[in-house]
Amino acid sequence: MTMNQGDLPSQTGIINNFIKNNDIEPIGWRWYRLYIPLALVITLTFLCYSFTLNYKLVFVGNSDRCIPGWLFVVKKGVLPKAGELAMVLSHETDIMPSGVKIIKLVAGVAGDTVKVDKYKVVNASKIYYAPLEEAALFLEKNVEDLTGNYIVPNNSYFMIGTFPGSYDSRFFGAIVDKQVVGRAYLII
Incomplete structure (x- = not known):
C-alpha cells in the first residue's frame, strides 16, 4: 500500500495534538513583545553601569x-x-x-x-x-x-x-x- 503526501499527518497537527493532550499553552507573540524589550533594557542598563564604573563623561x-x-x-x-x-x-x-x-x-x-x-x-x-x-x-x-x-x-x-x-x-x-x-x- 502506498501513501500519498496528503495521507501523512502534518507536523503542525502532531504538535497541536500534543499540546491539546498535555494541557500545554503555546507561547504566543504577545510574550515575545514583553521579553525582547525587557532583555534589551536589562542589557543596556548593565552596559551603562559598566561604563560608569570605569569612565566618566564630562561636558x-x-x-x-x-x-x-x-x-x-x-x-x-x-x-x-x-x-x-x-x-x-x-x-x-x-x-x-x-x-x-x-x-x-x-x-x-x-x-x-x-x-x-x-x-x-x-x-x-x-x-x-x-x-x-x-x-x-x-x-x-x-x-x-x-x-x-x-x-x-x-x-x-x-x-x-x-x-x-x-x-x-x-x-x-x-x-x-x-x-x-x-x-x-x-x-x-
Missing part, C-alpha cells in the same frame, strides 16, 4: 576653558603621560578651592625638566604653545617671575592649558598623583 560648558574641546571621556584611575589630557582635582590656591575637577594637558611628569617661556612650555623636544601674559596680567603676577626651568617632583605632574588666560601649574605648581582622577580623551 565643559563654561566660557573660561583652558584647552580646546567641549566633551571629554575620562578613564578613571589611569595615570597620564606627558602630552596627554588628564582630569585632576585642584589643590587650594588663592583663586580656586580644593577639589575642583579640571581638565588640563600634561606637559611634564616626575623627573622632567620643563622650560616655561612667555608663549610656550617646552619639555624635551615637545613644544606646547600656551601664552602666559593674559593670566599673569589678570592675577597681577610678573611674567618674568613665572618663566624659567622647573623640575617636576616625584609623583607629580606639570599641567597646562593651551588657551590664553589659563590658570595652571605655571601659577600653582605641580599636581600630585593622588589628585589625578584619570586620563581624559577629547570627543568634541
